[in-house]
Amino acid sequence: MKNKITIATRESLLALWQAHYVENRLKEQYPGLSVELLPVTTKGDQILDRPLVEIGGKGLFIKELEVILLEKKADIAVHSLKDMTAKCPDGLTIAAVTKREDPRDAFVSNTFKSLDELPHGARVGTSSLRRQAQLLHWRPDLTIRSLRGNVQTRLRHLDEGDFDAVILAAAGLKRLGLGDRITSYISTEDSIPAAGQGVMAVEARSDDQETLDLLSFLHDEEVASCIRAERTFLARVGGDCKVPAGIYAVPEKGHISVKAFIASPDGKKLYRGSTEGPISRAEDLGSAMAGRLLDEGGRAVLEKLQKI
Structure with a gap:
């Protein structure tokens, strides 16, 4: 087993809280493990005088951390899952997702x-x-x-x-x-959350099986199923912070219920819907919800946004 894990993290107090949470859980699980934090200031943290949508989207909060992972300067990175883009870069994967804190x-x-x-x-x-x-x-x-x-x-x-x-x-x-x-x-009825809101994600290299195994105890599979629905929706609508869209999936005894929306930035056009189905079909439910809202009018809204 590895004797040391390095965690890449943003330098904000919230990001550090999340990194320390993972650090403490690792030390509790593996008493002999040394854990070190590698704080990083990302571009998203540096440029504060313009809306995030104007400077490249929420990926700016995690890009530098992902580069550090790929360069093997750190073993894992801890993120607020809602800050992550819909797909991880090649060579990286979400190794664990935690229980969801209040999503509202x-x-x-x-x-x-x-x-x-x-x-x-x-x-x-x-x-x-x-x-x-x-x-x-x-x-x-x-x-x-x-x-x-x-x-x-x-x-x-x-x-x-x-x-x-x-x-x-x-x-x-x-x-x-x-x-x-x-x-x-x-309420989540009046303001549908962002995909992954309230969940922490631990990202690691896809080929680092030893680290992936170390992190497995942190992973909440029920939450992960909901996240698969949410991130599948996000990927299909081209979702990052440039897209006014949200989705929230809730587990219910082997099923998940999903609600989502796509809207124009001014809120004048808003398309929303809900569905439910077996937790084993999480990705299908997320994809179907995206297709439905895109067909109802969301596609036209997103195409107009892309031209701006």
Whole structure:
């Protein structure tokens, strides 16, 4: 067995929390194992003055980590699964996915208790086209403004009065011990999550069987089945943060229920649907849901976005 594992991670507090979580689980499972963190500042962390959609998509948060893995400078990388592109680069694979933390979006405000209480024209901060489209579908009167940076930076902008409310992932706030900042939760009916939201993924080299075996105890197969449905959907719709789309799969006694949407960024056109089926057909369910929403109007929306 390997006597040392090096974990590549972003340098944000949330990313480090996730890397330390995996580090601690590895040390508990293998008491003699040495675990070292290799913090990296990614391009997505460096460029904060423009919306992510304008600078290349969410892959910018993980590309440098994946290069480090391929160059064998680290053995594994720990990601928020929702930050990953729909397919891993050649030579890499998702070795383990953890149990899902709260998948909901969180409404955070110092003045208002919920989305419904926001006044006409209220300024809402989010970095996500997925959130923007769903917010504007229900509340077209809101003023949506781009909000980049780590969790602490986003909360600081709220506290300094730049926004009336911000929308963040509940999982990240809870992992950082900031659950008390959550004013209210937005249900997964009103805001369908991003593929993989609330799940941590451990990425490794496909040919590093020893490391893959070491990580197997971390893997939650029931969550993995749901993730297969979600990522199959994401791949078929060409999904990254440039696409206002979301999907959420829930396991239910050998079956999974799936709900998803595709929308225009302004929320004026929103196509959503749901389905369910055997957990063994997870990929088929995700693909079928993508095909259905694309045929209903999502394809035209995405084609228009590609021309912008």
